[in-house]
Amino acid sequence: MSHILILGGDGYLGWPTAMAFSQEGHEVWVVDNYLRRSLCRDLDVEPLFSTPNLLERVCVWKGVSGKDIHIRIGDCCDYGFLSQVFRECRPEAVIHYAEQPSAPYSMLNQKAANLTLTNNLQSTLNIIWAVHEHAPECHIIKLGTMGEYGTPDIDVEEGWIEIEHKGRRDRFLFPRQASSLYHTTKVQDTDLLWFYVRTWGLRVTDLMQGPVYGLSTEETDLDERLGTFFNYDEIFGTVVNRFVIQAVAGYPLTVYGKGGQTRGYINIKDVLACVELALMSPADAGELRVLNQITETFTVNELAEKVARVGKELGHTVEIKSIENPRKELEEHYYNPTYTGLIELGLKPHYLTDEVVADMFETGIKYKKNIQTERIFRGVKW
Amino acid sequence: MSHILILGGDGYLGWPTAMAFSQEGHEVWVVDNYLRRSLCRDLDVEPLFSTPNLLERVCVWKGVSGKDIHIRIGDCCDYGFLSQVFRECRPEAVIHYAEQPSAPYSMLNQKAANLTLTNNLQSTLNIIWAVHEHAPECHIIKLGTMGEYGTPDIDVEEGWIEIEHKGRRDRFLFPRQASSLYHTTKVQDTDLLWFYVRTWGLRVTDLMQGPVYGLSTEETDLDERLGTFFNYDEIFGTVVNRFVIQAVAGYPLTVYGKGGQTRGYINIKDVLACVELALMSPADAGELRVLNQITETFTVNELAEKVARVGKELGHTVEIKSIENPRKELEEHYYNPTYTGLIELGLKPHYLTDEVVADMFETGIKYKKNIQTERIFRGVKW
Numbered sequence: 001m002s003h004i005l006i007l008g009g010d011g012y013l014g015w016p017t018a019m020a021f022s023q024e025g026h027e028v029w030v031v032d033n034y035l036r037r038s039l040c041r042d043l044d045v046e047p048l049f050s051t052p053n054l055l056e057r058v059c060v061w062k063g064v065s066g067k068d069i070h071i072r073i074g075d076c077c078d079y080g081f082l083s084q085v086f087r088e089c090r091p092e093a094v095i096h097y098a099e100q101p102s103a104p105y106s107m108l109n110q111k112a113a114n115l116t117l118t119n120n121l122q123s124t125l126n127i128i129w130a131v132h133e134h135a136p137e138c139h140i141i142k143l144g145t146m147g148e149y150g151t152p153d154i155d156v157e158e159g160w161i162e163i164e165h166k167g168r169r170d171r172f173l174f175p176r177q178a179s180s181l182y183h184t185t186k187v188q189d190t191d192l193l194w195f196y197v198r199t200w201g202l203r204v205t206d207l208m209q210g211p212v213y214g215l216s217t218e219e220t221d222l223d224e225r226l227g228t229f230f231n232y233d234e235i236f237g238t239v240v241n242r243f244v245i246q247a248v249a250g251y252p253l254t255v256y257g258k259g260g261q262t263r264g265y266i267n268i269k270d271v272l273a274c275v276e277l278a279l280m281s282p283a284d285a286g287e288l289r290v291l292n293q294i295t296e297t298f299t300v301n302e303l304a305e306k307v308a309r310v311g312k313e314l315g316h317t318v319e320i321k322s323i324e325n326p327r328k329e330l331e332e333h334y335y336n337p338t339y340t341g342l343i344e345l346g347l348k349p350h351y352l353t354d355e356v357v358a359d360m361f362e363t364g365i366k367y368k369k370n371i372q373t374e375r376i377f378r379g380v381k382w
Numbered sequence: 383m384s385h386i387l388i389l390g391g392d393g394y395l396g397w398p399t400a401m402a403f404s405q406e407g408h409e410v411w412v413v414d415n416y417l418r419r420s421l422c423r424d425l426d427v428e429p430l431f432s433t434p435n436l437l438e439r440v441c442v443w444k445g446v447s448g449k450d451i452h453i454r455i456g457d458c459c460d461y462g463f464l465s466q467v468f469r470e471c472r473p474e475a476v477i478h479y480a481e482q483p484s485a486p487y488s489m490l491n492q493k494a495a496n497l498t499l500t501n502n503l504q505s506t507l508n509i510i511w512a513v514h515e516h517a518p519e520c521h522i523i524k525l526g527t528m529g530e531y532g533t534p535d536i537d538v539e540e541g542w543i544e545i546e547h548k549g550r551r552d553r554f555l556f557p558r559q560a561s562s563l564y565h566t567t568k569v570q571d572t573d574l575l576w577f578y579v580r581t582w583g584l585r586v587t588d589l590m591q592g593p594v595y596g597l598s599t600e601e602t603d604l605d606e607r608l609g610t611f612f613n614y615d616e617i618f619g620t621v622v623n624r625f626v627i628q629a630v631a632g633y634p635l636t637v638y639g640k641g642g643q644t645r646g647y648i649n650i651k652d653v654l655a656c657v658e659l660a661l662m663s664p665a666d667a668g669e670l671r672v673l674n675q676i677t678e679t680f681t682v683n684e685l686a687e688k689v690a691r692v693g694k695e696l697g698h699t700v701e702i703k704s705i706e707n708p709r710k711e712l713e714e715h716y717y718n719p720t721y722t723g724l725i726e727l728g729l730k731p732h733y734l735t736d737e738v739v740a741d742m743f744e745t746g747i748k749y750k751k752n753i754q755t756e757r758i759f760r761g762v763k764w
Contacts, residue, residue, distance in 0.1 A: 079492055110461055110511045117507055118500065121570075125499055129492045153552035154545060163536060163545055163557070168716070170535035172557035175545070177576065184577045188503075188570040194559065195566045199710045199764055328581045334550070382581055 004279070005029045005089045007076050007127065008097030010054050011036055012229045013143070013212065013271055017095060019219035019226065020272045021279075022067045029089040030054065031082075031098070033075040035119065036229070036236070039105065045233035045375050048245065048367045052225055060225045076123035079130070086134035093139040093279050094131065098123045099189075103147070103180035104235045104380040113181050120185040121192065128196045137203070139282040141275060142193060144206040146264050146294060146337065147183035148176045151330055156337035159206065159290020174290075179329050180382070194288050201286040205278045209271065210264035210294035213240035214356065215363060217269055228268075230363070233375040240265065240303055242376070244357065247311040247318045248364035249371045257325030259301035260332035264294025264339060267350040277345040292339040295349035310357040328382045386661070387411045387471045389458050389509065390479030392436050393418055394611045395525070395594065395653055399477060401601035401608065402654045403661075404449045411471040412436065413464075413480070415457040417501065418611070418618070421487065427615035427757050430627065430749045434607055442607045458505035461512070468516035475521040475661050476513065480505045481571075485529070485562035486617045486762040495563050502567040503574065510578045519585070521664040523657060524575060526588040528646050528676060528719065529565035530558045533712055538719035541588065541672020556672075561711050562764070576670050583668040587660040591653065592646035592676035595622035596738065597745060599651055610650075612745070615757040622647065622685055624758070626739065629693040629700045630746035631753045639707030641683035642714035646676025646721060649732040659727040674721040677731035692739040710764045 004021050008014045009030030022028045032054055040046050052060060058069045070089070074081040076098040099120045100106065106116040124142075131138045149156045152175065161174045173194060176187040193204050215230050231237040232245035243253045266274075274293050283289040298306075304320045311318040325331060343349075350356065364371075386403050390396045391412030404410045414436055422428050434442065440451045452471070456463040458480040481502040482488065488498040506524075513520045531538045534557065543556045555576060558569040575586050597612050613619040614627035625635045648656075656675050665671040680688075686702045693700040707713060725731075732738065746753075 079496065110508075110515075113507060113511065114461065114504065117503055117574075121499055121503060122496065125495060126492075129495065133492075152554070154547040154550045161545070161547065163543070165536040165543065168536045170557075172534070172559070175552075175554035175557070176573075177554070177580075178573075179577075179581075181574075181577065184573050187573050191558075191560075191566050191569050191573070192499075192563075195561075195563065198559075199561075 001025050001027060002092040003027045003090055005031065005085065005091035005094040006097065007031045007094065008099065010034060011097055013268065014097045015057060016217045016220055016228050016268065017272055017275055018069055019061060020217065020276065022061065022069050023065060023219055029070040029072065029085065029091070031072045031074060031076065031085055033073065035100065040231065040236060043235060045231060045235050048230040048232055048370055049227065051227060051229060057226070060223060064223050064226065076126055077119060079126045082126050082130050083134060086130040091135055091138050093141060094127060095141045095275060096124065096127055097143055100182065102236050103182040106180055106182035107380055107382055116182055117185055121188055124189045124192050128192065128202065131202060132200055140202060140204045141278050142189065142204060142206045144190060144208045145183055145186045146208050146210045146292060147178050148187045148190065148208065149174060150177040150179055151333045151335055153334050158292045158338050158341050159208065197286060197288045203283040203285050203287060205283045205289045205291065207274060207278060207291055207293045210266050211238040212266055212268050212271055213238060213352065214268040214360060216359060217272055232371065234378050234380065239300065240352070243304060243307040244360045245364050245371060246376060247307055247316055248361060248368055249373050250317060251373050251376055252319040252321035253304040253307060254377060255300050255304050255320060255322045256327060257322065258331035259304065259322060260299050261329060262297055262299045262333065262335040264297045264337055265352060266294050267352065267356065269350045270295055270347065273347055274342050277342060277347060281345060291341040292337055293342060294337065294339050296351055297335065297337070306352070307357060310354050311361065314358060314361055326379055326381045383407050383409060384474040385409045385472055387413065387467065387473035387476040388479065389413045389476065390481065392416060393479055395650065396479040397439060398599045398602055398610050398650065399654055399657055400451055401443060402599065402658070404443065404451050405447060405601055411452040411454065411467065411473070413454045413456060413458065413467055415455065417482065422613065422618060425617060427613060427617050430612040430614055430752055431609065433609060433611060439608070442605060446605050446608065458508055459501060461508045464508050464512050465516060468512040473517055473520050475523060476509060477523045477657060478506065478509055479525055482564065484618050485564040488562055488564035489762055489764055498564055499567055503570055506571045506574055510574065510584065513584060514582050522584060522586045523660050524571065524586060524588045526572060526590045527565055527568045528590050528592045528674060529560050530569045530572065530590065531556060532559040532561055533715045533717055535716050540674045540720050540723050541590065579668060579670045585665040585667050586670045587665045588670060588672045589656060589660060589675045590672060592648050593620040594648055594650050594653055595620060595734065596650040596742060598741060599654055614753065616760050616762065621682065622734070625686060625689040626742045627746050627753055628758060629689055629698055630743060630750055631755055632699060633755050633758055634701040634703035635686045635689060636759060637682050637686050637702060637704045638709060639704065640713035641686065641704060642681050643711060644679055644681045644715065644717040646679045646719055647734060648676050649734070649738065651732045652677055652729065655729055656724050659724060659729060663727060673723040674719055675724060676719065676721050678733055679717065679719065688734065689739060692736050693743065696740060696743055708761055708763045
């Protein structure tokens with residue numbers, strides 16, 4: 001049993017992670033400042049169904065599981081607050097989800113860009129300092145993104161590459177060039193972590209995650225009130241989640257441009273498994289361990305076709321519509337990422353089967369009356 | 383004649399740059415929030431001689447040259463302020479010196495780290511947005527640092543490298559891994575600029591500068607009151623400048639560890655020439671042009687020996703003393719940087735000759751009574 005601190009523990013991934021570790025018997029502390037809730041409210045892109053606040057969630061969880069989760073409401077950008085949390089929790093591992101996670105949000109306007117940059121980097125810097133000052137052996141598990149690598153014309157390795165140049169060799173971070181400001185702040189997080197890993201001997205695992213889909217985990221399934229945020233809008237909704245809700249609502253699946261954009265995807269169940277695998281075999285002191293956290297790759301066209309096919313089998317009328325790409329990105333490109341590290345640690349993937357998609361349809365149908373189609377597309381331009 | 387906006391125009395390099403461009407006949411606007419002055423005062427590491435504030439400097443300059451320099455006192459992290467400056471100035475080029483420039487300062491404590499990160503990245507993001515919204519053709523000339531590259535075991539190229547990997551090839555930013563938080567924020571600046579260059583087609587020149595020495599430029603030499611900041615302390619003083627003052631004060635030249643640390647150096651006169659060369663042949667739209675702004679390389683031992691030799695010839699007693707290295711850095715390493723780009727643009731280097739060092743001694747001697755030896759070493763640890 002470990003003391004585990006989850007920053008951003010009210011979020012799409014944070015809350016299911018908190019319950020999973022609590023269920024495993026760990027002492028779990030959750031921190032959040034409700035930034036995601038505030039942004040969704042301000043932009044009128046509320047999730048598919050409302051979720052109780054953290055205090056209420058923890059009470060429901062206690063009722064269902066008999067277990068306590070500690071919560072602290074506050075901002076990880078406030079170093080005094082974060083230090084106090086570290087002094088109380090004395091974490092053996094900290095899981096860092098406390099970031100503004102939306103690429104389109106980061107491209108909305110100057111204010112949103114500034115919030116994304118400041119929030120994501122200050123929180124990361126503060127976590128580094130809090131670990132250094134209060135819990136130097138603590139394992140930092142950081143959620144990175146496959147988007148840091150972009151779509152280079154060479155194979156994407158797991159974090160590192162050996163470069164031979166003019167007859168000499170050295171090992172470097174794999175080149176990173178991201179395609180949104182949000183993804184760029186994740187590259188900058190990596191810059192920060194790698195510097196302090198080298199300088200102070202921190203233990204860091206950087207989980208380079210692809211877009212996540214799904215909303216069902218062992219714990220969310222225990223009680224409807226334990227469900228996680230499920231955004232279906234362009235700003236906070238990930239693509240598979242959005243497509244399913246669009247299909248349920250009879251709104252054409254919006255493919256940007258040619259639809260050949262290829263990415264690695266992962267089921268929310270596997271996210272929890274990966275974080276747990278990282279926790280169970282921590283990085284060494286002075287190690288920045290990088291693991292590519294995806295289980296399979298798809299083009300956007302393949303995702304749209306899969307959702308459309310399953311939707312039609314379930315009796316929905318599903319149309320796919322290509323629209324002008326509001327983003328600056330390659331619509332057809334080479335993409336060959338490596339993602340064996342987590343499998344070697346023991347991951348047993350849950351793939352994007354028709355059954356998984358059908359389960360997501362079921363949730364969509366259950367909450368169909370809540371779908372507000374004007375939330376789906378906002379046309380945020382890059 | 384161009385409209386030129388100099389951000390951080392009160393600084394060691396900013397003020398001489400402002401005068402040089404004004405002398406050339408450009409319409410010069412200078413912005414500063416006196417951050418450097420405040421930090422030097424707060425830490426009691428005031429420069430060798432006091433300098434008038436910007437308003438006074440501009441009045442002296444008008445008296446000496448007959449030319450106007452416009453000033454705006456404010457913080458580049460305040461987007462409303464910076465936007466207003468851009469609307470008034472309508473710059474054809476913006477020179478970005480508005481950063482917290484000290485590596486030791488960035489390592490002092492959590493507050494200093496946070497100030498460095500926030501100041502440097504918010505100012506850069508705001509400049510990008512101000513150019514995008516108010517002056518999209520404006521050429522951004524950014525002061526980067528050779529320290530972004532660190533000391534890799536392969537030759538350092540000018541900004542870019544082509545990587546061959548498993549039979550495929552692509553071109554990337556040269557790997558960057560810096561050795562202080564300050565230098566890491568410069569890596570992060572590059573991440574930001576490169577993203578928006580690709581996305582919005584900005585024109586950016588990134589001048590990867592080595593440590594600068596000297597205080598004499600054509601314009602500072604016109605009147606004593608036009609002199610630039612000259613720090614001789616461990617926090618804000620660069621190594622050659624420090625060593626000369628230490629020699630004048632009879633304080634041993636402090637070599638960190640083995641003294642084999644090799645870096646590229648540049649005379650302040652050449653900094654102005656390089657910035658002007660960049661200005662005269664702007665980057666293309668959508669181009670991040672990177673130029674390595676150094677003219678020769680030295681180990682710390684070589685610098686100490688050079689300063690000691692010149693000092694002894696001038697009749698000073700100069701001791702060299704190796705002390706335990708307070709920094710995490712390689713004390714002996716491979717270092718082979720390329721720096722031909724600026725030469726190709728027309729740079730005629732001023733090298734670190736004995737005469738140049740002797741001139742610096744002359745200034746040191748002139749202000750010897752101001753030297754406070756307790757300012758020299760503060761033991762900031764990495």
